[in-house]
Amino acid sequence: MIVDALERDLGISEAEAITRLANEERAAAVQSNLSSSLGDSFAGAWLNADASKLTVATTDPAATKTIEAQGAQPAVVGRTLAQLDAVMQQLDQAPKKARSGASLWYVDVTTNSVAVQAPTVEAAQALVEAAGVDKNVVSVSATAEQPTTYINIIGGAPYYIGSSRCSVGFAITRGSTPGFVTAGHCGRAGSRTTNPTGTFQGSSFPGNDYAWVAAPNNTATPYVRGSGGANVTVRGSTQAPVGSSICRSGSTTGWHCGTIQQHNTSVRYSQGTVSGVTRTSVCAEPGDSGGSFISGSQAQGVTSGGSGNCSSGGTTYYQPVNEILSVYGLTLRTG
Numbered sequence: 001m002i003v004d005a006l007e008r009d010l011g012i013s014e015a016e017a018i019t020r021l022a023n024e025e026r027a028a029a030v031q032s033n034l035s036s037s038l039g040d041s042f043a044g045a046w047l048n049a050d051a052s053k054l055t056v057a058t059t060d061p062a063a064t065k066t067i068e069a070q071g072a073q074p075a076v077v078g079r080t081l082a083q084l085d086a087v088m089q090q091l092d093q094a095p096k097k098a099r100s101g102a103s104l105w106y107v108d109v110t111t112n113s114v115a116v117q118a119p120t121v122e123a124a125q126a127l128v129e130a131a132g133v134d135k136n137v138v139s140v141s142a143t144a145e146q147p148t149t150y151i152n153i154i155g156g157a158p159y160y161i162g163s164s165r166c167s168v169g170f171a172i173t174r175g176s177t178p179g180f181v182t183a184g185h186c187g188r189a190g191s192r193t194t195n196p197t198g199t200f201q202g203s204s205f206p207g208n209d210y211a212w213v214a215a216p217n218n219t220a221t222p223y224v225r226g227s228g229g230a231n232v233t234v235r236g237s238t239q240a241p242v243g244s245s246i247c248r249s250g251s252t253t254g255w256h257c258g259t260i261q262q263h264n265t266s267v268r269y270s271q272g273t274v275s276g277v278t279r280t281s282v283c284a285e286p287g288d289s290g291g292s293f294i295s296g297s298q299a300q301g302v303t304s305g306g307s308g309n310c311s312s313g314g315t316t317y318y319q320p321v322n323e324i325l326s327v328y329g330l331t332l333r334t335g
Helices: 002-010 014-037 061-069 081-092 096-100 121-131 321-328
Strands: 042-047 054-058 073-076 104-108 113-118 138-142 159-161 164-166 171-174 177-182 198-204 210-214 223-225 231-233 245-250 254-269 272-280 292-295 298-309 313-320
Touching: 002 014, 002 245, 002 254, 014 042, 014 054, 014 061, 014 245, 042 081, 054 061, 061 073, 081 104, 081 113, 081 121, 081 254, 081 272, 096 121, 096 272, 113 121, 121 138, 171 210, 177 198, 177 321, 198 321, 210 321, 223 292, 245 298, 254 298, 254 313, 272 298, 298 321, 313 321
Parallel strands: 054 073, 113 138
Antiparallel strands: 042 054, 104 113, 104 254, 159 164, 171 177, 177 210, 198 210, 223 231, 245 254, 245 292, 254 272, 272 313, 292 298, 298 313
């Protein structure tokens, strides 16, 4: 089912989809190993368009042999990932008025910089100036994206919060209590859900966009609804590199796929800024909020918001699942 969706949404053959998934699985393991072994010099990693080559960036020229030994292509750059993340933090902490004029900002590991996008270049520059960041580290550009949260008050499966509808992310347990993770904008702590019946135990939005719901009278399973309603088994939650293919499951538009564009993105919704989300080329629509993002068999995150739709195409952001699990002390249900 993943292969079929990749064929449809990425325009590739079955053989190419199978090869891509295998390459991405290897790349995720290499990225994890090198991010640890390179330490402070690590500057990010990304796959090329067909996922056949993983590039790993470092600020230490002596580390290139270590990268090559893992089968990756080294890139020597001027800034570490930690330095780029620090710039992101400055942007996230800029005055609210300046952030309200921008659409999104993110670490772009492929250019070793931080990108800021807004409806106008002037608005993007205003955020950079207000944050007081080094302009040499940041690129600014205009974008037509207008991110909005994917909540739909029309209602529908798989779960309701009053008259609103969102989508289950991943099944989890906390101790012996089953439940699921979802988007924070779908409900606040204490909000009740139906189908399945549960209660929001923790929720953060804006700033973050995550929540978890305890559903003690239900059964947590290691599945995500895939193409045609068939189950995709969740095996873990290893983060996939930039450039990897990724699929999303939601209660409005079902199963759609695309690629990971950037990690560590901040987006400005009308309700406020959300930081640390991942930007993708997957489409979504209202009601898909909180739904699952999965790469191969690895859980990646829950749908936050985006722009566009699944008729004309769009961009969607997800909140990384590992952060949610860590914050609330949850255990991902895997098979």
